[in-house]
Amino acid sequence: MKLDKFVLAQNMAFLISIPPESNLAKLLAFCxxxxxxxNTPGTKILEMTYDLIENPSKLPYWT
Known part of the structure; x- marks a missing residue:
């Protein structure tokens, strides 16, 4: 259990350290x-992502 908390803490620290104006922060906000x-199946998420890659005009202007 301690290892899980450590990994969670590492990931949270990484996310917290991302500057809000960076492209990564914008991508995370978009996600x-x-x-x-x-309840959204992984195949549906993959399909949505593929559609956005193929048709980037559907992306919001701020991305």
């Missing part, structure tokens, strides 16, 4: 706004 929930 959060898609609102893919725990």
């Amino acid at each position: 959060l706004t898609t609102k893919a929930g725990k």
Whole structure:
């Protein structure tokens, strides 16, 4: 259990250290706004991602 907490702490520290104006922060914000929930199957998320890569005009202007 301690290892899980350590890994979680490392990942949280990484996310916290990302500057809000960076491209990575913008990508993370975009991923959060898609609102893919725990009931969204991985194949659906992959399909959504592939569609956005193929049709980038569907992306919001701020991305």
